[in-house]
Amino acid sequence: MAKKTRSARETFRVPQGGVDLSAIDSRGGAIGPKGKAKAAKAMTELGARLDARQEALYASAVGGSSPRAVLLVLQGMDTSGKGGVISHVAGLVNPQGLHIASFKRPTPEELAHDFLWRIRKQVPGAGMIGVFDRSHYEDVLVVRVDGLVPESEWRSRYERINAFEAELDEQGVVIVKCMLHISPETQAERLAARLDDPQKYWKYNPGDLDARAKWTDYQAAYADALANCDTDAAPWYVVPSDRKWYRNWAVAALLAETLDAVDPQYPPTEFDVEAEKARVRAAV
Numbered sequence: 001m002a003k004k005t006r007s008a009r010e011t012f013r014v015p016q017g018g019v020d021l022s023a024i025d026s027r028g029g030a031i032g033p034k035g036k037a038k039a040a041k042a043m044t045e046l047g048a049r050l051d052a053r054q055e056a057l058y059a060s061a062v063g064g065s066s067p068r069a070v071l072l073v074l075q076g077m078d079t080s081g082k083g084g085v086i087s088h089v090a091g092l093v094n095p096q097g098l099h100i101a102s103f104k105r106p107t108p109e110e111l112a113h114d115f116l117w118r119i120r121k122q123v124p125g126a127g128m129i130g131v132f133d134r135s136h137y138e139d140v141l142v143v144r145v146d147g148l149v150p151e152s153e154w155r156s157r158y159e160r161i162n163a164f165e166a167e168l169d170e171q172g173v174v175i176v177k178c179m180l181h182i183s184p185e186t187q188a189e190r191l192a193a194r195l196d197d198p199q200k201y202w203k204y205n206p207g208d209l210d211a212r213a214k215w216t217d218y219q220a221a222y223a224d225a226l227a228n229c230d231t232d233a234a235p236w237y238v239v240p241s242d243r244k245w246y247r248n249w250a251v252a253a254l255l256a257e258t259l260d261a262v263d264p265q266y267p268p269t270e271f272d273v274e275a276e277k278a279r280v281r282a283a284v
Contacts, residue, residue: 061127063267076180
């Protein structure tokens, strides 16, 4: 009997009992395509699968038969590829069914509210696939590493995040959280590449080096966030991201498996199909 291949959701789900990111190979490829060419072929197949599922998800909401939505959360160190995933994975589906939100440094207005205030405003509506480029996890990552709030405050946010995500799950929002895991060597290469290409200067931020100097602190912050906020309602996946083509395939596979589990259905028709066909023929 052939050995059953592990699913992407089984393979990339964070291990229970704690997360040691240094033990997870950022160039890993335990499952899936073994080269760029095979990955390209696999992405074509995944694209057709994602497109079909997304159309059914959207149609089910328009038809009023389902409140379901999907939220893809992307977190990772600078240059890990959040924008690349949005382009190469979210770009596989109809943009009418996408809601993309990018969370930058909070504005004064946002800072005047609870840290989840700006997040709630961007939760995807029924039938949509939402994508968060960074997210509410910035408030237990950057805030922690840069000491912007007391430890008692950021630690209390784990429980509040879990409650928020459980609330979304109850409302029909299915959450897929991906930590794009890269090595410091790969990050250095990507930062240097931005400075070698004038068309990529706009991507370079001198502040990225300040964050890079705190690499160890960020890895500890990520490990705690993953361990404390991985739930069945909102699982965390660690995606090896040193190789862009593998990263894109892995996130696409996670999203496809999630949509397969949601299994959106087209709404039932409320008219006589044969009668309408006859009317159309008569109108020609």
